[in-house]
Amino acid sequence: MNPLDATRTAARDATRPDPCIGCGGRLTGLCQPLDAAALDDISSESERFAQPARSLLFREGDQASRAFSIGAGIVKLSRLLADGKQQVVGFRFPGDIVGYGASAAYPYDAELLTAGSFCKIERRRLDALLRRYPVMERRLLDMCLAELAATQEQLVTVGRRSAEARVASFLLGLEEAYRRRGAVPDPLPMPMTRSDIGDFLGLTLETVSRTFTAFKKAKWIEEPAHQKLRVLDRETLGDLAEGIVQDL
Amino acid sequence: MNPLDATRTAARDATRPDPCIGCGGRLTGLCQPLDAAALDDISSESERFAQPARSLLFREGDQASRAFSIGAGIVKLSRLLADGKQQVVGFRFPGDIVGYGASAAYPYDAELLTAGSFCKIERRRLDALLRRYPVMERRLLDMCLAELAATQEQLVTVGRRSAEARVASFLLGLEEAYRRRGAVPDPLPMPMTRSDIGDFLGLTLETVSRTFTAFKKAKWIEEPAHQKLRVLDRETLGDLAEGIVQDL
DNA sequence: CGTGCTATTGAGAAAAATCAAACGTGGTGG
DNA sequence: CCACCACGTTTGATTTTTCTCAATAGCACG
Numbered sequence: 190m191n192p193l194d195a196t197r198t199a200a201r202d203a204t205r206p207d208p209c210i211g212c213g214g215r216l217t218g219l220c221q222p223l224d225a226a227a228l229d230d231i232s233s234e235s236e237r238f239a240q241p242a243r244s245l246l247f248r249e250g251d252q253a254s255r256a257f258s259i260g261a262g263i264v265k266l267s268r269l270l271a272d273g274k275q276q277v278v279g280f281r282f283p284g285d286i287v288g289y290g291a292s293a294a295y296p297y298d299a300e301l302l303t304a305g306s307f308c309k310i311e312r313r314r315l316d317a318l319l320r321r322y323p324v325m326e327r328r329l330l331d332m333c334l335a336e337l338a339a340t341q342e343q344l345v346t347v348g349r350r351s352a353e354a355r356v357a358s359f360l361l362g363l364e365e366a367y368r369r370r371g372a373v374p375d376p377l378p379m380p381m382t383r384s385d386i387g388d389f390l391g392l393t394l395e396t397v398s399r400t401f402t403a404f405k406k407a408k409w410i411e412e413p414a415h416q417k418l419r420v421l422d423r424e425t426l427g428d429l430a431e432g433i434v435q436d437l
Numbered sequence: 438m439n440p441l442d443a444t445r446t447a448a449r450d451a452t453r454p455d456p457c458i459g460c461g462g463r464l465t466g467l468c469q470p471l472d473a474a475a476l477d478d479i480s481s482e483s484e485r486f487a488q489p490a491r492s493l494l495f496r497e498g499d500q501a502s503r504a505f506s507i508g509a510g511i512v513k514l515s516r517l518l519a520d521g522k523q524q525v526v527g528f529r530f531p532g533d534i535v536g537y538g539a540s541a542a543y544p545y546d547a548e549l550l551t552a553g554s555f556c557k558i559e560r561r562r563l564d565a566l567l568r569r570y571p572v573m574e575r576r577l578l579d580m581c582l583a584e585l586a587a588t589q590e591q592l593v594t595v596g597r598r599s600a601e602a603r604v605a606s607f608l609l610g611l612e613e614a615y616r617r618r619g620a621v622p623d624p625l626p627m628p629m630t631r632s633d634i635g636d637f638l639g640l641t642l643e644t645v646s647r648t649f650t651a652f653k654k655a656k657w658i659e660e661p662a663h664q665k666l667r668v669l670d671r672e673t674l675g676d677l678a679e680g681i682v683q684d685l
Numbered sequence: 686c687g688t689g690c691t692a693t694t695g696a697g698a699a700a701a702a703t704c705a706a707a708c709g710t711g712g713t714g715g
Numbered sequence: 716c717c718a719c720c721a722c723g724t725t726t727g728a729t730t731t732t733t734c735t736c737a738a739t740a741g742c743a744c745g
Contacts (some may be wrong), residue, residue: 268593272680276593291582296589304635323571326578333581334539341544344525345516347596351722352701382723391596391728393702415710432520434627600733631692641734647694663691663742687744693740703730713720 191369192343193280193362218258218284219332222324231318235310242380245298246307247288254312256289262305266299267388277389279340280381282366286332302380319334347391350432351363355390356400357430360410364420378416407436439617440591441528441610466506466532470572479566483558489619490628494547494555495536502560504537510553511628515636516545525637527588528629530614534580537563550628595639598680603638604648605678608658612668624665655684 199355220228237260242248246257249268264281278297281287287299289312319326346358367373383394383401390397404410409422420426428434468476485508488494494505496514512529526545529535535547536561558566567574594606615621631642631649638645652658657670668674678684 262486270593270597270680272683274597276597276679278589278592283499289582291586296586319575320571323568323574326571327567328572330574330578330581331539332536333578333585337581337585337588338539338544340585340592341516341526344526344588344592344595345518346591349518349522349524349636383725384723386598394724395703395726396701398723402725432522630690642692643694643735644733646691650693688745689743691740691742693738693739695739696735698733698735700732700734701730702732703728705728706724706726708725710722710723711721713718715716715718 191362191365192346193282193359193366194337198248219286219325219328221347222249222328223322227322227325230240234314234318235308237306237308239304239306242301244301244302246301247295247300249295251295252288253288253293253295255309256307256312257287257299258310259283259285260306260308262307263302263307263378265300265302265385266297267300274367275388276391277385279336279343280366280389283370286329289329293401301376302385308346346430350430352390352392352396353400353403353436354430354432356386356397356404357426359386359390360390360418360420361423361426361430364423365420376411376413376419379416379418439532439610439613440587440594441607441614450562451510459540467534467573468478468662470576471570475570475573478569482562482566483552483556486558487552487554488549490549492549494549495543497543497546499543501538501543503539503557504560504563505535505547506554506556506558507531507533507535508554508571510555511626512553513548513629513633514545521611523636524639527584527591528614528637531618534577537577550633551626573591591637594678598678599683600638600640600644601648601651601684602678602680603640604634604645605674606651607634608652608666608668609671609674609678611666612671624661624667627664627666 220231223231235258240262246264247253248254259281261283264285264287266278266281266287268276268278270276274357280302281299288295290296299358319329348353363379364373367377381389383397386392387394389396401410401412404426405412407422407425409420409425411419411421413419425434425436429436468479471479483506488510493511495501495503507529512533512535514526514529514535516526518524528550529547536543538544546580567577585590594603598606611627612621612625615625629637631645634640635642635645649658649660652674653660655670655673655674657668659667659669661667673682673684677684
């Protein structure tokens, strides 16, 4: 299970006029299991919009009255602590649902790392849809279970692995996140800063930077341009992530 | 959200002859929203049993063909890494569901810290029940969302807090876990070892031990007996957990 | 009454954080 | 269009926290 992306999505045969929640035309999100009639029904309940990079989808503590489905873009979910430190809870990709949780207020900030397009739905309405379409609720449960598994995996990474293992794990996870959604771009877009990555892995930005430098020197990765990544030695990074070897 | 226990349970009016899944007579788990007819239905699908302390409910990698509901006892979920290190993913309490996840194999060991009693159900049958009783599926989704929030909270604790803050957070979380399930026993049973706690918090057992000693010296907690805990200064521990003060 | 865990305590080592400085670079405005 | 500025990144020196290794002590259980 890859902590970077929570939901698993299977490609679907038909290509329908992009209907609604979590479907960037590829029908890969929450609506994936629905039939045409249901999709029409749902379109009327939800609203699409776009936002620029670095803007906030919502803030920690805001009333959690809306859920969002990512059509395009990458979202960072993060909590700010009393002493100013930050923990990134996860990154979310197209097809993922953001903002649907157990509590009445959002438990973290959601910030766009890239420009993005979304589908917004009132929580109340989404709950009604879930009652009406049990396959949709099933799908949401499966997405939630996948996200839980990913978060537990991330807990292992942060709790018990060395700095190099954490960074290796992040890099492979990023690649895996793209793989799950279809073809892997080459090079991979990597819109997160060293600071974002550090806050995700429980490390400082300096440690992340040093580790990137070391990985580049070792030719395990390269950064052909700003915010572009190419994984050159998947094998070694995997061993490093697992702690089978502890190089550097 | 308390990372120690994932599910929130509301007390219920009627006290029925203990029916099935996750109901230690208190009807607090997955079956909480069901009516009498449904409960009868479900009883026939599930099987009860008990196990002694320190035994395994299942092992990481086992075929995940059964889910378990905890009637009594405390369960530790943990992953073993290649280098022998261990990460405790969470502790589970009566009313919680264990072993129902996204993947075909269990992603962690489940070990009883105390003697426990359980309700076992084939995954296939549980899935059928979920289709038959949408309120049950809804309940499972809510439990999953709560568990996700708790795990994210734990990620913050492990990723960004000091050793003392982590231990303080654990102690308050333990108390909160009991509070959620009714009256808080005094003193609190704390069946986990220093090593279990360390593996939960991403610390060594020595660091946990030292921190406990310091907290006892400061009179913020006491251990009136082996594996018994009393929280004496909730206030200070809370400030410490939040990083508002960094004592010691 | 041993014996095997679990816990405590100490000393030293190591990993990562912190503090600090300089460098690139992308974006903005003159 | 170019210069400048803010921000992200890199790199180095030093400090701190926590880990590791080690030895002892306390208990529960057989």
